[in-house]
Amino acid sequence: MNPLAIRDIQQGLAGGEFSAQELAHLTLAKIAQSNPEINAFTEVTSARLLQEAAAIDQKRSRGETLPPLAGVPYAVKNLFDIKDVTTLAGAELFSTQPVAHDDAFAIKQLSATGAMLSGALNMDAYAYGFTTENSHYGATRNPHDLTRIAGGSSGGSAAAVAAGMVNFSLGTDTNGSIRVPASLCGVFGLKPTFGRLSRSGSQPFVASLDHIGPLARSVDDLARVYDALQGVDPADHFQAARNIEPVADKLKQTVSLRCAVLGGFFDSWCDDDAKTAVATVAHRLEALECITLPEAELARSAAFLLSAAEGGNHYLPALRKHAERFELNSRERLLAGAMTPSAWYTQAQRFRTWFRDNTLPLFEKYDLLIAPATPRCATLIGQQTMRINGADLPVKASMGMLTQPISFLGLPVVTVPLMTGSGHPIGVQLIAPPWREDICLQAAHLLEIQGMLVGKTHQVR
Numbered sequence: 001m002n003p004l005a006i007r008d009i010q011q012g013l014a015g016g017e018f019s020a021q022e023l024a025h026l027t028l029a030k031i032a033q034s035n036p037e038i039n040a041f042t043e044v045t046s047a048r049l050l051q052e053a054a055a056i057d058q059k060r061s062r063g064e065t066l067p068p069l070a071g072v073p074y075a076v077k078n079l080f081d082i083k084d085v086t087t088l089a090g091a092e093l094f095s096t097q098p099v100a101h102d103d104a105f106a107i108k109q110l111s112a113t114g115a116m117l118s119g120a121l122n123m124d125a126y127a128y129g130f131t132t133e134n135s136h137y138g139a140t141r142n143p144h145d146l147t148r149i150a151g152g153s154s155g156g157s158a159a160a161v162a163a164g165m166v167n168f169s170l171g172t173d174t175n176g177s178i179r180v181p182a183s184l185c186g187v188f189g190l191k192p193t194f195g196r197l198s199r200s201g202s203q204p205f206v207a208s209l210d211h212i213g214p215l216a217r218s219v220d221d222l223a224r225v226y227d228a229l230q231g232v233d234p235a236d237h238f239q240a241a242r243n244i245e246p247v248a249d250k251l252k253q254t255v256s257l258r259c260a261v262l263g264g265f266f267d268s269w270c271d272d273d274a275k276t277a278v279a280t281v282a283h284r285l286e287a288l289e290c291i292t293l294p295e296a297e298l299a300r301s302a303a304f305l306l307s308a309a310e311g312g313n314h315y316l317p318a319l320r321k322h323a324e325r326f327e328l329n330s331r332e333r334l335l336a337g338a339m340t341p342s343a344w345y346t347q348a349q350r351f352r353t354w355f356r357d358n359t360l361p362l363f364e365k366y367d368l369l370i371a372p373a374t375p376r377c378a379t380l381i382g383q384q385t386m387r388i389n390g391a392d393l394p395v396k397a398s399m400g401m402l403t404q405p406i407s408f409l410g411l412p413v414v415t416v417p418l419m420t421g422s423g424h425p426i427g428v429q430l431i432a433p434p435w436r437e438d439i440c441l442q443a444a445h446l447l448e449i450q451g452m453l454v455g456k457t458h459q460v461r
């Protein structure tokens with residue numbers, strides 16, 4: 001049985017076709033069947049899932065109105081705090097830490113809407129990577145081809161959804177960590193505007209770039225989860241003072257969008273499959289113009305520098321005490337980042353302001369910008385380089401090269417999934433102005449109802 005959409009779960013529970021406990025047991029059975037091959041989960045919270053399901057069924061038996069995500073199974077990247085579970089952040093370093101004493105704010109929001117938590121998901125160590133080839137917890141495998149990467153750093157989040165183990169998941173995105181795995185695993189991913197959603201209770205990496213967001217198999221599910229995640233959290237000082245702006249009920253509104261394709265850097269550093277995907281989306285959205293972002297390649301470099309510097313300094317106290325517990329690749333990169341000269345960091349932040357000031361005026365002419373999400377489809381697990389634009393690029397550092405300039409701006413983005421001629425997923429970024437998540441979600445919905453997107457479950461046999 002393929003996973004039901006959120007709307008179908010609502011209708012089924014209301015009509016007595018099934019119970020929340022039946023959905024919970026089905027979810028556990030799917031995880032037991034698929035996870036040994038895919039390695040998406042690092043922790044399965046079976047007791048909590050069944051307890052939450054029983055509470056929903058009790059509400060049903062009393063005739064109470066069910067909350068909007070009642071009975072919907074989900075899982076979260078293992079850097080969100082889950083009460084009574086150790087938050088690993090993909091690192092052996094944290095494996096001996098005490099369990100979390102409370103849920104992350106995002107999990108509390110979802111619990112209040114009736115969603116049922118099934119566990120925590122694999123990721124790149126410290127959220128520092130684009131492949132989820134975790135040296136301690138193992139590589140997460142792509143459900144469409146078990147020999148290929150799932151992307152990262154939210155690789156478990158994308159793979160669990162793509163394999164049908166859960167209806168949706170939560171990930172985080174610093175430089176592309178929602179959009180890259182969404183692209184490679186063939187699911188929808190939303191990186192909201194920086195500061196839109198609370199990050200409280202999630203392990204930080206780069207404070208000035210970290211976002212949280214959902215991954216799902218349909219735009220409607222993605223929008224419903226995004227709506228549930230909105231809410232003011234006084235504990236998150238990076239969160240903007242914005243009203244809750246629901247989107248799900250607006251998806252079907254008729255919209256006329258002025259769209260353009262990002263060329264230059266974005267067109268140069270991707271293969272023919274990615275270019276074809278962009279062209280397909282551009283044709284359907286009637287994007288006739290190709291424009292360039294000023295100094296996009298330099299923006300990517302500056303984003304790298306900020307990530308290394310902030311991430312390295314965040315982990316510097318632990319590096320001084322327990323350097324031997326850091327994975328070799330992570331240790332070297334974090335130490336190098338911690339030694340970034342302050343003048344370089346300051347200059348990168350100044351460039352960030354310049355880049356933003358020179359990019360945002362584009363939205364006076366266009367409502368939506370279109371760009372490839374990844375340079376190519378998923379590479380093989382263990383593959384070190386990929387050939388793009390005549391150059392051999394390191395996979396682990398370069399799979400997110402087309403998402404980094406957009407992260408640098410903090411703009412809202414939906415990654416939509418298409419299929420290459422060889423049958424592998426690849427994603428396209430739909431980029432909107434700040435605080436206009438509704439635009440990129442409406443555009444994604446328009447593409448979805450035209451039947452050109454593939455957010456289907458890929459069952460492991």
